[in-house]
Amino acid sequence: MASFKPTKVQTYPKLGEKVTEDTLYWKNYKAPVQIKEFGAVTRIEFSPLPPHNYVVTASTRLQVYGPHSQEPVRSFARFRDTAYGGSFRGDGKLLVAGSEEGLVRLFDVDGRVALRQFSGHTKAVHVTSFTSDGYRVVSGSDDLTCRVWDVASSTELGSYTEHTDYVRATATSKLNPDLFISGSYDHTVKVFDVRLGGCVLTLQHGHPVESVLLYPSEALLVSTGGRYVKVWDLLKGGQHLVSLKNHHKTVTCACLSTTDNRLLTGALDRHVKVYNSSYKVVHSFDYATSILSLAVAPDDEVVAVGMTNGVLSVRHRKHSEDKQEMVGRRRRGPAYRVFVKGKNYVPKQDDFLVSKTTKQHLQKYDKQLRSFQVSKALDTALQTWKRFSKPDVTIAVMMELNRRGTLRNALAGRDEQNLTTLLHFLLKHVTDSRFSGLLLMVADMVIELYHQVIPQSPIVERLLQRLMELLGREAELQQELLQVLGVLDTLFASLTPRREVTGPTATPIMQKS
Known part of the structure; x- marks a missing residue:
């Protein structure tokens, strides 16, 4: 009786996205390392200077992590209520953060006690950032105002009340210390000039604004809110360039990578999208729960994501030395000659050959x-x-x-x-x-x-x-x-040229008389 032949499963070409340099670049990260925080991770920011530590704002704490550490190297827990918007100064030596109490606190990265405390907001301060000169701090609050503070004297330099709803996003200019941008739940993005004492440009996002972001050239501005990511041209008076709708839930955060200024956005739909220069999605990271914060290290070595369940997910870039180390760690198996021993033996004329039947392993459908x-x-x-x-x-x-x-x-x-x-x-x-x-x-x-x-x-x-x-x-x-x-x-067929027949057998063409 002939033996049963298993069903042969053909190999079909895979239908999927085109593999590009961007795809290979963003796939070159290790499996994420997950760190449990005390509450929802509302903000992550990397220090601009090596070794590029990053500050994580969660619950009532600011925690500073090293690029490869799973335990905080510094922790600031001097908040009575929830802390918000932890941000580094340009030299990486100072930290500023807001709080649910309406206070703005300034910390030395190497210390523990607050160096300054700015009071003036009447409601929670959700966003804070330093100006490019490092001598002033910008804050946005639920009391509908943006305020500018002087670091040296702890005094308020200006208060701006143009928004009509909560201010939940700010960004400061790196080229001009007198310019900053704010985004509000009143669906607008406003550009402020401290020298003029007010708003100089208003952009209509159309949805509650969750974050704003400036490109390094500061010619382009990105605003996120609702399911939309919108790009504006500031050099043309805030002209609307692109509206992206690749997420199916609210887009909560955005950041830029160092390599070619790739735009990354995170949303409540648990996805991080990476866009190329044409604003096409070239890669996507998937996470377990909704995303609140996102940051990429200045050298693109680390991608950190904060989620609503208090988990901080950190991905590190792969390197060739890591692969060599993994190969070196593998247990050395039996030599090749062990497996081929006796395979090439040719029996002699008087030898008695005992054949061994190999057991055939069938799938369930083959057995049926x-x-x-x-x-x-x-x-x-x-x-x-x-x-x-x-x-x-x-x-x-x-x-x-x-x-x-x-x-x-x-x-x-x-x-x-x-x-x-x-x-x-x-x-x-x-x-x-x-x-x-x-x-x-x-x-x-x-x-x-x-x-x-x-x-x-x-x-x-x-x-x-x-x-x-x-x-x-x-x-x-x-x-x-x-x-x-x-x-x-x-x-x-009509475009194919006909071959001309030459020689004695060719039929002559009759001319018209």
Whole structure:
């Protein structure tokens, strides 16, 4: 009796995104390291100077981490209530943060006690940042105001009340210490000039603004809020350039990478999107819960993400020395000669050869095919994980059933649940060019078998109707494509130059008399 041959699963080309340099660059990160904080991580910012430590604002603490440390190297817990907006000064030596109490505190990175305390806001201060000269601090509050403070004297230099709702985003100019930008829940982004004492430009974002970001050249401004990321040209008076809608929930944060100034955005939909210079998504990071904060190290070595569940996720870039170290750590296995020992031995004439039968390991659907249980084999191939992650296995089983001539028997006699599973698979893959040759035939069999058999099941009726409509559209499309091919063939035939026949056998062309 001949041995049973397992079902051969063909390898199909993968349909997916085009692999580009951006894709390879952003995939070159290790698995994330997760650090549990005391509350939701509302802000992350890297120090501009090496070794690029980063400050994490969560609950009532500011915690400073090293680029490769999983424990904080410095912690500031002098807040009675929730802390917000921890930010470094340009030299990396001072920290500023707001709080739910309405106070703004200034810290020395190497100390623990607050050096300055600015009081004047009447409600929570959610955003703070230093101006480029390092001598002033800008803060935005739920009392609808933005204020500028003098670091040396702890006095208020100006208060701006142009917003009509909570101020939840600020950004300061690195080129001009007198300019700063604020974003508010009143759907506007405003550019302020301290020298003029007020707002000089207003942009309508259209949704509550969660964050604002300036490009290094400061010609472009990014605002996020709602599901939208909008880019503005400040050199043309705030002209709206691009509106991106790649997230399906509120976009909460944005930052820039050092390499080619790639834009990264994080949202409540648990995704971080990376955009190229044409504002097309080139990569995406997925996380467990909603994202509140995002930062990339100045050298792109670390990507840090803060989430609503208090988890800080940190990814480090891979390097060639890391790969060599991993190879060096692997346990040395048996030598190659151990595995090939005796493989090439040729028995002599008087030797008695004892053959050893090798056990054949079959998949579950192969065992059922061997037992001629064709319906059960198809059910096994239509299991959830197979039909979603490995549809080529399901296709291979259908091809084997068709080769045996038992495909119609396997499709017939199905109950409502099994038929629904089969119809969902057909609706998803029948138009896939890799599988359509077989699945179109399967779809015709299913419609012929069940179109008039189960009128009492509304679910099956609806799925069958969708399948018939899909097949109708596919037939119309193929007919149109055939017509186009016919037209192209005619054009190509008319454009092909005819060869002139020369020699004694050539027929002379008659001239007009």
